[in-house]
Amino acid sequence: xxxxxxxxxxxxxxxxxxxxxxxxxxxxxxxxxxxxxxxxxxxxxxxxxxxxxxxxxxxxxxxxxxxxxxxxxxxxxxxxxxxxxxxxxxxxxxxxxxxxxxxxxxxxxxxxxx
Amino acid sequence: xxxxxxxxxxxxxxxxxxxxxxxxxxxxxxxxxxxxxxxxxxxxxxxxxxxxxxxxxxxxxxxxxxxxxxxxxxxxxxxxxxxxxxxxxxxxxxxxxxxxxxxxxxxxxxxxxxx
Numbered sequence: 077x078x079x080x081x082x083x084x085x086x087x088x089x090x091x092x093x094x095x096x097x098x099x100x101x102x103x104x105x106x107x108x109x110x111x112x113x114x115x116x117x118x119x120x121x122x123x124x125x126x127x128x129x130x131x132x133x134x135x136x137x138x139x140x141x142x143x144x145x146x147x148x149x150x151x152x153x154x155x156x157x158x159x160x161x162x163x164x165x166x167x168x169x170x171x172x173x174x175x176x177x178x179x180x181x182x183x184x185x186x187x188x189x190x
Numbered sequence: 191x192x193x194x195x196x197x198x199x200x201x202x203x204x205x206x207x208x209x210x211x212x213x214x215x216x217x218x219x220x221x222x223x224x225x226x227x228x229x230x231x232x233x234x235x236x237x238x239x240x241x242x243x244x245x246x247x248x249x250x251x252x253x254x255x256x257x258x259x260x261x262x263x264x265x266x267x268x269x270x271x272x273x274x275x276x277x278x279x280x281x282x283x284x285x286x287x288x289x290x291x292x293x294x295x296x297x298x299x300x301x302x303x304x305x
Contacts, residue, residue, distance in 0.1 A: 113293060164293065
């Protein structure tokens with residue numbers, strides 16, 4: 077079974093802090109994604125990566141950056157956390173190529189910014 | 191451990207058919223059940239069902255939640271080739287303090303609509 081793990085289930089940070097959310101997958105997937113999930117808004121794509129050292133903006137990249145130095149690891153960085161970034165953050169991975177539709181999700185990190 | 195099981199894993203039908211996708215779950219402190227349509231880039235939110243809204247409808251898509259039997263179905267009538275996608279079911283669980291505890295996703299149903 078594919079396993080996608082996220083470094084923390086719960087995180088509480090102060091406004092202005094730099095926050096790192098880590099995601100690791102163990103199935104040698106090319107594609108990795110970061111989403112945030114908010115009540116009534118569904119899943120929104122922040123950034124994604126199709127290869128090591130490659131990144132592309134999703135639908136809501138403002139206030140975030142990412143890093144993919146190794147194939148198995150995709151990090152989401154909040155440069156200066158703000159209260160409107162309080163949310164559930166989900167990481168996902170998928171195989172590359174035409175078979176990339178199916179994404180495997182991690183358990184999520186609930187971030188609270190105070 | 192929370193569990194979400196979707197069936198079937200894949201389904202091939204002809205345009206115009208009606209399909210029913212199933213999602214059963216076992217979670218502690220259920221809060222909501224969500225359906226997504228996943229195509230190339232990212233999942234598209236379809237419905238959220240909670241104890242206060244157990245039936246939703248949007249165009250040809252509809253969904254119901256049975257909290258007693260712990261399952262949900264997603265119906266698509268008069269299917270079109272553009273409905274081809276992976277349909278994901280996810281369940282949001284709550285923590286003991288009343289907040290959300292995360293999402294558990296099913297493996298998805300890969301739906302293919304043939305012309």
